[in-house]
Amino acid sequence: MQRENAFSIRSYIQYLEENFPNELLSVDDETSTEYETTAYYLALKHKNPVILFKKLRGFPDFSLITNIFGSENRLANIAGFKDTEEFIKRWDSVMNDSTKNTLSISESSPFSRVLVGEDADLTKLPIPTHYALDGSNSGIGRYITGGLSATSEEVPGEAFNLSFARIQAIGRNSFAFDAGSHGHFWAKLNSAIELNLKVDFDIIIGANPIYYILAASFIDNEYYKASSIFNMKFVKGVLNDIPIPEDAEIVLEAQFLPKVKFNEGPFAEYTGYMGYDSTQFVGKVKSILMRKNPIYYDIQPSNASEHINLFSLPRSSSVLNSMKRVMPGRYGYRIVWPHYGSRFLALGYTEDKTPGFSIQLGLSILGLDPLWNKIVFINNGITPLTLEASLGNLASSIKEGYFRYFRVSKAIIISSDPSRDQSGTSGKIVFVSKGLPTHRVTKNQNETVINTEMGKALISHGAKKDYDLVIVVPNSVDPLNLDEVGWAIATMVNPERDIVIKSSRVVIKARNPQEEIPAIPSEILKKIKNVYHSSS
Template sequence: MAKDLHTFLGSVKEKPIYFETVKREVDPLSFETAAILKHLQQQKRNPIVFFEKVKAVNRGPSIFPLVDNLFATRELCALALELPPEKAGLALSLEFSKRENDKIEPVLVEKGKAPVKEVIIKENDVDLTKFPAGRFHEMDVGPYFTMTDIMRGEGGFYDVSFVKHLILDKKFMTVSLHYTIRKHLLYILEANEEKNRPTPIVVVLGHHPAFFLGAGALKELGNNDYETIGAFLGEPLRLTPSETWGEDFLVPADAEIVIEGEVIPHKREIQNPFGEYSGYYQPQCLMPVMEVKVITHRKNAIMQQVFPASSGHFNLGSIPKEGSIYNEIKKVAPEVTGVYLPHSGSGRISCYVSVKKRREGDAKQAGLMPFLLSGQIKYVVVVDDDVDIYNEQEVLWALITRLDLSRGVDLIKNMPRYDRVLIDATRPLDRPFPAKNTVPREVMERIRLSDYLS
């Protein structure tokens, strides 16, 4: 059986730590799903949340249930890649890095055997307001989809990226491609607009979580992302001809919901404000517009979303980068032992690096690399390998007790987007420094609490 969202949910839904169901009707447009997710987040609980009954944008009942939080913990991301939860630290990042360099050729499935073709909606029956799209933060201007888009570039490659869409009416929505971020999809759109032609686009609103983790892989423009996603699934991605373009544009056969459309050349509409990953509202701006041609979905389709500025959103930004950054640092600084992009930096803006320091200068050499590998990272903190970089309290302890302000802080000016800060919070090796308190390891390993506490 091919991997899809249903198979994954079936594997975790019997475990309350990973899965919760909301049976009472909720209204995403009135922030109710966001409030439930926020309450769980504040309680340090991050299960997948399945909303059985949801209102649609048009205020009627949605035919689709809604699911969120599939990426809310590193353990869930590990399970999506069939790793044990205890491998959710550096092992997960390195497995991600390994898979992003692998490829598995997709396979073609006849339309009649593709689950996503069980229901086909065309022409006047197309209505985006029947979806349970919602608002997430108080100033959000309207209902948004928050999953992935697919475009096909010159030469036939498929590019898959996370993109949000503001629903404008039954058939039209914005396509959030910012000129400052320069997603690959924007290059494809611009190439078509230069020739004054529409850009075919597909929106995927649900699939196995490994599909979306693969979409986050840091690949070059021109990479066939369908092949990369297959490596993350651990099996060939099944594709089927689209309704609009046939075999000229293949779509994921096992998706929950696929929206086919065209980006209208040179047309722009106002989008935002929208609460983004940084914890701040993205301001009003003009964005491209797509016209929906066809919607296809499974008979029992589930619509998937990602709650912006949540732990799942942060993990989708951090895990794809960590393994790649680690491997690149290792080439020039073999003493590196770990890389983590913490949630306090939205999984994108700050980076913690641990090193087994052997000489002065090791920390700075390792700490400079993340700036060169990610245009979003603004702060790098380097610590010794006796500090757990996944425990922010330990990182702050190292920064407060080990940082020498006179030589441990470097401001790097005139870099793209903004200046950067490198902090060396490692122990000095060229002068005396006290040893760290520890309980003897052999005693810690010998003592089991179950033997002493009832």
């Protein structure tokens, strides 16, 4: 760890301004929370900056920040590490450290505005509408994505747990939410339903960024864990007996209503599709606490890199460190889960020449991350961990007759996988190649060709002969955009059903799923792109 104090939202903005100004884009033009903040993210996705909106239409006292965790290195640095590699190597051991510091809880309050009762009005907050179909079950599209749900355990002061939930503002002082991760929060609320208990909890918007990483790590007692990493301070709540991080920007003190349900959703989920599953829970706002000129934190939904990084990088640290403890072998290997794959796709290589090591490495990935990992490419020999290199290596190996694979049927997969079969299961596959790191990519009007010294791979809307490896994508996917192609392989392919393997040819066919793809009104995206390009 390199710092004594954790970043707050405000100190992190200052840190970027002073040290990495190109990582922060400040938008001074008045911006609407109706699609426009998301449109800015989509227009700037290729540059991936933190975006700070300084003037929000209808909310003169607020600013809004988004895409803090859009960069893997930004996430690692917030956690106290120099880069992603160090985070992956060390985060899992930090999470398994059982040190429990005492919490420093102050009587003084940093909040200049405290709204209670009927004054605790959610319409006073700049809650964005991200995508057109969000909340379409009810016609209410405003969602809090940067809110951490904080609960206290039965023994006061013994444990405080943080969880993610998508939160739909459905009234002045009421909200619906999905707590579908089956973690502490979900278990506590389901127990409350059985006992008909009203449970107090907080929603913290704009907490110290370290809390978001901890909440995504599926551990116990994030408050105590944060205090063992950094010098953290807390203040007492107003109506709920739950400590609040001193640097929080906005806090909703709330109560769970066990007998009330609301048809929340759908919402743009990490897979890049609309998600309809929901616990349909409902909460009531008891108070709203705000700093002076509060900064509203918004996590970009759908398969935005910020959304993927938060849930994927802590998991990668856990999986890779578990693998290190159980895998044999004297030589190095490297595995990545590219953003576009939504955790369903892994790319890797190994330098270990032990017979069977490569296939065992791939099987370990499937076994240690069973809810997500579905398609794994492993190359014997160092290679760029990109989709084009992985496909090129595989095509070369098919041509040479080296190609190896291991495929299973009817395996467990998370319910959000769009390609799962009717039973809720999916095939899974490990491809092993022995390609060279050199390849040439040629893009024509409607197809991409990857040439190596030995083999050829084709990405197209239709299958063609004379190629060793063919990736067929639906018309909704651009064969020239390899991130889109990777997303299609990861989310539209069931390896049991959609991969045809013959001795000299492999065809992978991505099928259009039934789920809708999130979109914002085209005129708004066009407007924001024009604003950005003219200001640039």
